[in-house]
Amino acid sequence: MPSPTPVPPRERADTPWRSEGAPTPPPKRKMPGGWRGLVLAALIVFLLANVALSYFNQGDEPTVSYTEFSKQVADGNVSKIYSKGDAIQGELKNKQPLPDGGKGDYTKFVTQRPAFADDDLWANLSKHNVVVTASPVVVQRSFLANLLISLAPMLLLVLLWVFIARRMGSAMGGVGGLGRKQPPKPVELEGGKRTTFADVAGIDEVKGELNDVVDFLKNPQQYRAMGARMPGGVLLAGPPGTGKTLLARAVAGEAGVPFFSASASEFIEMIVGVGASRVRELFSEARKVAPAIIFIDEIDTIGRARGGGAAMGGHDEREQTLNQILTEMDGFSGSEGVVVLAATNRPDVLDPALTRPGRFDRTVSVSPPDRAGREAILRIHTRDIPLAADADLDQVARTTPGMTGADLANLANEAALLAVKRKQGQVTQADFMDALEKVQLGAARSLVMPEEERRRTAYHESGHALLGMLQPGADPVRKITIVPRGRALGVTLSTPDADRYSYTEEYLRGRIIGALGGMAAEHVVFDVITTGAENDLEQVTNLARGMVGRWGMSERVGRLTAIPADAQSPYGLLAAPATLDAVDHEMRRIVDECYLEACRLLREHRPKLDALTEALLANETLDEPAAYEAAGIPRLSKEA
Secondary structure, eight states, X not given: OOOOOOOOOOSSTTOOOEEEXXXXXXXXXXXXXXXXXXXXXXXXXXXXXXXXXXXXXXXXXXXXXXXHHHHHHHTTOEEEEEEETTEEEEEEEEEEEOSTTOSSXXXXXXXXXXXXXXXXXXXXXXXXXXXXXXXXXXXOOOXXXXXXXXXXXXXXXXXXXXXXXXXXXXXXXXXXXXXXXXXXXXXXXXXXXXXXXXXXXXXXXXXXXXXHHHHHHHOHHHHXXXXXXXXXXXXXXXXXXXSHHHHHHHHHHHHTOOEXXXXXXXXXXXXXXXXXXXXXXHHHHHHHTXXXXXXXESTHHHHBOXXXXXXXXXXXXXXXXXXXXXXXXXXXXXXXXXXXXEEESOGGGBOHHHHSTTTSOXXXXXXXXXXXXXXXXXXXXXXXXXXXXXXXXXXXXXXXXXXXXXXXXXXXXXXXXXXXHTTOSSBOHHHHHHHHHHHHHXXXXXXXXXXXXXXXXXXXXXXXXXXXXXXXXXXXXXXXXXXXXXXXXXXXXXXXXXXXXOOOHHHHHHHHHHHTHHHHHHHHHHSOOXXXXXXXXXXXXXXXXXXXXXXXXXXXXOSSOOSOTTXXXXXXXXXXXXXXXXXXHHHHHHHHHHHHHHHHHHHHTHHHHHHHHHHHHHHSEEXXXXXXXXHTOOOSSOOO
C-alpha cells in the first residue's frame, strides 16, 4: 500500500482527531512566545508604567522656601504670581537651580507666606513689575486624574491577565480542559491532494466492498428513493500494514467528502467523562459537514467486550467512551450522513454491541496482497524511484510472499537508500535483493569467528538447505550465507514460488524436517548439539503444536481444536488435562520422527552435504543457482 499523504497536525491538543476535505476556518490568533511572552509582556508593562509616572511627575512643581521666593523677587527674576490666601504660585523669568541641593532647575514654583511675615511684599512686587494674575499659574491635577495615574499599572496588568486567561481558556477547552467555549474547526489538507483508489493497489476485492459506501455518499438520493439505508459503519479487520487507514482515506477522497481521523486511544483520559465528551464533539463536527466519514483506528482499544472486572479509573472511562460511540452510531442523535470506518487487528475481542448490524454493518477483511498485488504495490512505490533496466519487480514480488503494503514500501525505500550509498543513478535488481536480505535477515555484522565454529555454522546452514532441496514440494532455497546477520551466525532463506493458502501434512512435516536440518547436520558430522538451533526449535514447536492442537493432523488427539490460535502456552486452555497431555505426546512423536528422518537423509546424502559446505566456506554466500549446482541437485519446484 502506498504511504498515505501527510495528515495535518491537530489544531489543539485536546482535539483527538485530524481532518481533511472540510472547510478551512480563518486561522486563530495565537499569543506569541507562550510563558516567556507572558513574562516579557509583564516586564514591558512595568517599564512603561514607570516611564509614564515619571513623565506625569514632571508636572508637579517644586515647593521653595519663602526666603528663596523673596530673594528671587528682590533680584527681579519673578515674572508673575498668583496668590490664594497665604499660598503663592509663581513663575520665574530665568531658570534657577533647585535650592537645598536639589537636582535640576525650576521655572514654576509654589511657596507659602508665613503668617508672621511683616515685609512689604506688594511694594516689592510693584517695584519689580511682577504681574499678579487672577488665574493659577500652576494647574493642579484633579483627584480623579491622580487616582487613574496611580492605578494605571495595576489596570494594565489586570487587562493583560484577562486576555491571557481567555486565550488559554479557548486553547485548553475551558476549566481544566474539560469543556469548550468554541468547538474546533477542521483544517484543510495541505497541498489539496487527497488519497483516492488510484493510490491503493493489491486489494481490489476490498475496494469493491467499499465502492458501495462511496456510491452511497455520492448519490444518497437514489438509495433513499429505494428505501435503502446508508451503512452506519464498516469495520476493516486485518494484520498491521495492510492498508486499512489508507483505504479509509481513499474512500473519503473518492467520494469527495470530509474525512475525520482519530486513534481510539486518544479519547481516553484519566478523568472519567472526557472521552465521551470528545466522541460527542467529533460526531457533532462531522454532522456539520455531512456527508462525512469518521475513521477510528485501533478501535479495539476502547471497543473490547464489556463486563470483565470492576469498573474503576480508566476502565470505567473506556466503557463510557464505548457507550457514547454506540449511542452516536445507533441513530438516536441524528447522525445520518456520517459513515464510521474503523480498523482493528483483533476483531474477535470487540464488544458484540459494536459489531451488530445497524452499527458496524459490514466487516471487511484486509489481507496481505497476492503476487500480482505485491507487484502493483511495488510499481506504485517506485513511481518516483529511477529503476535500472534489470530491475524486475515481478521477480521481487515472487520472492516476497506474505509481505504487506507497509513491508513493500519499506523494501522499496531500503533499495533506494542502498543505491544512494553506492553512488548509483538508478536502483538495480541487486539493490532490491540486498534490501530484501536486510529486511528479512537483518543487517550484516562484522564478526570474526574461529575456523572450527565457522565450519560448524557452514554445516548447520548446509543441512537446512540440503533438506529443503531434497523434500518434494518444499520451498526453494533462495540464498545461503554464513555471514552473521542480526542475531544469527548464518541464514538459509527459502520462499515459495507461488503464494500458499493451505498446507498439507506432508508439506508441514517437510518444513519441520528442514528446520531440524541444522541440528541434525551438527549431530551427524560433529556429534554435538549447540545453541545455534534455538530459533529452529521455536519454529518446529509452533508447527507441531498447530498440527496436533489446531489442524487435526493427529489420530490420537482427533479432529478437534485443543489450542486456540493466539495461545502462547497450550496448558490450561480449551481442553481437559488428558487431552493436553495427548497433544504434548503427539508433538514429541512428530518432532522425533522428523528428526530421525533428517538425520537419515543427511547420512544418505553426505557427499552432497560436504560439497555444499565446502562451496559455502569458499564463497560465504550462495544464491539459488549456485547452491543447487554445488549440491548437485536439480530444482524440484518449478516457478508458477
